[in-house]
């Protein structure tokens with residue numbers, strides 16, 4: 001069997017382990033269910049192409065175990081289902097049918113949506129379990145195991161996910177090692193394929209100086225960004241991300257003057273004990289304002305999973321983006337990542353790419369098979385690599401985890417984050433905030449009412465007051481995105497008093 005041979009003869013130990021595990025799942029499934037009771041959900045995507053060959057190999061090994069085969073298998077007896085859609089790429093459609101013909105797949109084409117199609121199929125056929133090419137990292141993989149019953153509300157069947165633990169790199173290592181055909185779109189920069197309306201080539205593979213030439217999918221360095229070419233479905237929060245322009249939903253310009261909000265969470269008992277002065281929060285506030293974002297809240301919580309989870313849960317739905325720092329590392333008190341996983345209702349799972357980075361840094365100190373620090377929230381995590389950082393930044397949906405412990409480190413992480421976000425069009429940089437400060441000798445009582453009126457006249461500005469000493473002069477601050485509006489507000493205030501009441505404007 002050519003797949004089994006290609007993997008056994010290659011020198012990629014990791015790929016061999018993944019292959020052995022995946023074909024083992026197939027063999028266990030074929031021992032549990034009869035061949036009529038299983039189906040293979042095939043859609044011509046890269047993951048289902050891997051799965052096709054894993055199933056062919058697993059079936060071969062299953063038969064070999066029963067001593068009923070010793071050579072190549074001509075036909076593939078597992079019923080194959082394809083949900084055909086007019087929104088599919090023609091290349092995907094033709095690859096699916098061509099592949100079916102080459103490998104003798106008995107393909108059932110279903111023209112209904114997934115749920116109704118499965119309901120009809122299960123009524124008609126004795127199917128009890130369906131093989132899927134779902135992988136950790138797919139949004140739909142959250143909470144799934146290799147054997148996972150279908151979700152409540154779906155017809156009852158077992159979802160079989162032999163390649164659940166495969167990374168993007170594993171998929172490409174397999175397809176290239178086995179030299180099997182895959183859909184031509186992957187050679188044109190597509191890295192994950194949905195419908196023609198929500199999928200564009202991955203901009204991270206764009207060849208510089210050319211807006212429509214892309215490198216092949218297997219060259220994507222960070223597999224966590226394989227869905228960067230898939231448009232976000234419109235949701236209540238944008239997550240601060242700009243949907244791909246070509247999807248027609250929106251363009252960067254429409255975001256330009258809109259309001260994006262951030263929250264900042266500091267994790268650390270030491271901050272709350274007053275032993276440690278938190279300089280990172282104010283630094284982030286300044287930086288966020290400089291890109292035109294509004295900071296809704298800056299809070300500090302104890303090093304406790306529930307405290308982190310509660311705060312993250314609150315802030316992630318309130319703000320477009322949440323920045324969290326402190327409590328990241330191997331100590332007993334480093335619970336930030338676990339708290340984030342809890343807030344999203346997902347478990348922590350080993351992340352091999354992250355583990356490699358950590359191994360590089362801590363080397364020999366890393367003992368045992370599994371590095372606890374390499375556990376990241378499952379299915380929601382992206383690693384953002386930058387040449388200047390020894391460890392990638394971690395992004396869990398709209399929560400950015402910063403491992404900086406002082407301002408220079410934070411400065412570096414912020415600069416890298418901005419650079420990465422800008423280059424991948426994942427972050428909206430808005431008009432920066434501008435501000436002016438007016439110093440006055442007026443008392444609080446004198447200025448209170450006119451200022452309240454001014455706030456009503458200029459609802460687009462933040463108008464605040466502070467003083468450097470209880471009995472010193474009062475400073476009125478004006479913050480907004482339009483300098484002329486600020487200047488008008490200052491003039492309007494000055495008109496209400498004698499010119500001598502104002503000491504300085506800057």
Ligand SMILES: Cc1cc2nc3c(=O)[nH]c(=O)nc-3n(C[C@H](O)[C@H](O)[C@H](O)COP(=O)(O)O)c2cc1C
Nearest residue numbers: 041083114130132138140149150151154159193194
């Ligand atoms: C055979 C099959 C079984 C599925 N079973 C479930 C299920 O049990 N629960 C569920 O929420 N979605 C189920 N789905 C839907 C998928 O999770 C997912 O929405 C779909 O593959 C679209 O993925 P995409 O957004 O990455 O294109 C199933 C899909 C297929 C093809």
Ligand SMILES: Nc1ncnc2c1ncn2[C@@H]1O[C@H](COP(=O)(O)OP(=O)(O)OP(=O)(O)O)[C@@H](O)[C@H]1O
Nearest residue numbers: 041042043045046047048082083132133134192193
């Ligand atoms: N239209 C469909 N018909 C049959 N199965 C499908 C269909 N869409 C999705 N699936 C099943 O769900 C799995 C996961 O889909 P997903 O889009 O994440 O992966 P893929 O299409 O194989 O690869 P890619 O991530 O590159 O798009 C597929 O491997 C396949 O088993």
Ligand SMILES: [Mg+2]
Nearest residue numbers: 045192193194
């Ligand atoms: Mg797909």
